[in-house]
Amino acid sequence: xxxxxxxxxxxxxxxxxxxxxxxxxxxxxxxxxxxxxxxxxxxxxxxxxxxxxxxxxxxxxxxxxxxxxxxxxxxxxxxxxxxxxxxxxxxxxxxxxxxxxxxxxxxxxxxxx
Numbered sequence: 001x002x003x004x005x006x007x008x009x010x011x012x013x014x015x016x017x018x019x020x021x022x023x024x025x026x027x028x029x030x031x032x033x034x035x036x037x038x039x040x041x042x043x044x045x046x047x048x049x050x051x052x053x054x055x056x057x058x059x060x061x062x063x064x065x066x067x068x069x070x071x072x073x074x075x076x077x078x079x080x081x082x083x084x085x086x087x088x089x090x091x092x093x094x095x096x097x098x099x100x101x102x103x104x105x106x107x108x109x110x111x112x113x
Contacts, residue, residue, distance in 0.1 A: 027053050027086075032066075034058040034077060037102035048092040048112040057082040065100035071110070073097070088112075 028047060033040040037060060046052055056066050058077040066083065067074045071090060077083050090112040099106025 027051060029053040029055060031055045031057060032108065034060055034064050034099065034106065036060065037064070037099065037105045039097070039099070039106055039108035042108045043111060044108065045111045045113060046088070046090065049089045051086055051088040053084055054087050055082060055084050062101075064102065064106060066097065067100045068095060068097035068110075070095040070097070074100075 028050065030044055030046055030052060032044060032054065034056065056075075056077050058064055058079060058081055061079045063079050063081075064077045065074065066077050066085075071087055073085055073087065075083050075085055087110070090110070092112050095110040095112065097108050097110065
């Protein structure tokens with residue numbers, strides 16, 4: 001392996017740090033919990049106009065499908081598991097989400113402000 005081939009890659013990575021390229025630490029993070037087939041909190045305020053990371057922790061023993069038509073996400077959350085997904089940026093407003101396997105009780109709203 002030639003070390004000369006690595007130097008341009010290291011230089012590019014270093015320049016990314018110097019130019020202030022966004023990092024995961026710059027991305028706000030919010031958590032939703034599924035317990036007894038309900039989302040906690042049922043209303044979650046998030047920043048409008050900014051991408052954010054949403055963690056969904058399922059404390060129930062059975063899987064749930066996190067879904068939102070309003071912000072176009074759909075992902076299975078295993079029983080006793082968790083998922084992470086990126087959302088946004090969203091315009092100011094209210095965005096519904098639900099648990100597809102228990103849609104009668106697992107419902108919530110993201111409020112972008």
